[in-house]
Amino acid sequence: xxxxxxxxxxxxxxxxxxxxxxxxxxxxxxxxxxxxxxxxxxxxxxxxxxxxxxxxxxxxxxxxxxxxxxxxxxxxxxxxxxxxxxxxxxxxxxxxxxxxxxxxxxxxxxxxxxxxxxxxxxxxxxxxxxxxxxxxxxxxxxxxxxxxxxxxxxxxxxxxxxxxxxxxxxxxxxxxxxxxxxxxxxxxxxxxxxxxxxxxxxxxxxxxxxxxxxxxxxxxxxxxxxxxxxxxxxxxxxxxxxxxxxxxxxxxxxxxxxxxxxx
Ligand code: NAP
Ligand code: COA
Numbered sequence: 001x002x003x004x005x006x007x008x009x010x011x012x013x014x015x016x017x018x019x020x021x022x023x024x025x026x027x028x029x030x031x032x033x034x035x036x037x038x039x040x041x042x043x044x045x046x047x048x049x050x051x052x053x054x055x056x057x058x059x060x061x062x063x064x065x066x067x068x069x070x071x072x073x074x075x076x077x078x079x080x081x082x083x084x085x086x087x088x089x090x091x092x093x094x095x096x097x098x099x100x101x102x103x104x105x106x107x108x109x110x111x112x113x114x115x116x117x118x119x120x121x122x123x124x125x126x127x128x129x130x131x132x133x134x135x136x137x138x139x140x141x142x143x144x145x146x147x148x149x150x151x152x153x154x155x156x157x158x159x160x161x162x163x164x165x166x167x168x169x170x171x172x173x174x175x176x177x178x179x180x181x182x183x184x185x186x187x188x189x190x191x192x193x194x195x196x197x198x199x200x201x202x203x204x205x206x207x208x209x210x211x212x213x214x215x216x217x218x219x220x221x222x223x224x225x226x227x228x229x230x231x232x233x234x235x236x237x238x239x240x241x242x243x244x245x246x247x248x249x250x251x252x253x254x255x256x257x258x259x260x261x262x263x
Contacts, residue, residue, distance in 0.1 A: 011087050021193060028226070073127045113157055117161060144161040146158040188219050
């Protein structure tokens with residue numbers, strides 16, 4: 001897929017870009033020639049990600065920071081522009097999740113997910129805005145089916161990702177006139193990820209999830225990064241404020257199967 005896109009000379013920042021879906025996205029932009037910066041909390045994950053991205057012969061930067069800390073995010077984005085130039089693509093995908101019942105999860109548990117997923121996404125976009133190429137930048141938030149499909153034991157994630165979708169649309173409205181496009185990708189159940197290992201931890205539940213996808217399978221991280229490469233490119237230059245499912249049709253109804261995933 002990377003062969004179809006040339007991001008050489010471009011700068012890409014991926015919040016939460018050190019593992020899983022977001023790392024795969026960072027890797028695909030690196031393969032397509034972009035300079036790539038990633039941010040996440042754990043210094044060991046940041047170092048490993050930067051080392052692996054550097055193997056593609058591009059310039060890679062890493063920041064160990066928490067998206068809940070606006071000043072740290074702001075500093076990372078300022079440094080990225082200083083070292084790599086104006087930002088062409090910003091991906092906001094840092095997230096936390098676990099199944100927990102609404103009647104007994106602690107208020108701090110609810111707050112942790114909302115603070116990371118929703119407020120963290122706002123922090124990334126707010127800090128990125130001064131450094132975005134205007135016109136021409138593309139912002140992509142990573143949402144989830146929980147934004148539109150109510151799932152048991154997911155009150156925190158459903159609320160947070162619904163908020164992410166709305167932040168996406170409002171920023172698309174406000175920033176479109178400057179030539180900045182803001183969209184979101186909604187991954188379906190993606191194989192070999194931390195997110196699905198938490199939500200469908202048993203083979204039985206994982207099988208039920210696969211059966212509930214109209215296309216009959218889990219997605220791959222390549223399915224998501226292919227969409228990101230296209231969505232950030234000039235081929236998608238009239239797409240703004242879109243929330244794009246890449247989920248095999250799962251959010252048409254099948255995603256409700258996760259209501260069976262008792263914690
Ligand atoms: P993952 O591997 O756990 O990725 C999460 C990333 O965010 C990691 O790099 C993690 O690194 C970072 N992170 C977590 N909390 C952070 C914080 N407070 N500040 C900064 N970075 C933080 O999970 P994944 O399953 O690939 O999910 C990636 C994205 O896809 C998420 O937005 C998720 O909601 C979305 N999604 C996933 C699926 C799926 O099937 N997996 C489906 C729908 C949507 P550190 O631990 O180093 O901070
Ligand atoms: N069930 C119920 N509550 C849980 C929980 C679980 N599985 N995991 C954490 N919590 C609660 C904690 O008990 C705490 O509440 P308390 O202080 O009232 O006891 C609260 O959530 C915050 O936990 P803490 O460990 O301090 O948060 P953190 O900020 O260090 O970590 C998490 C954030 C909890 C989201 C953690 O799971 C994480 O770092 N996730 C990142 C990876 C991930 O989730 N990937 C999938 C992406 S979709």
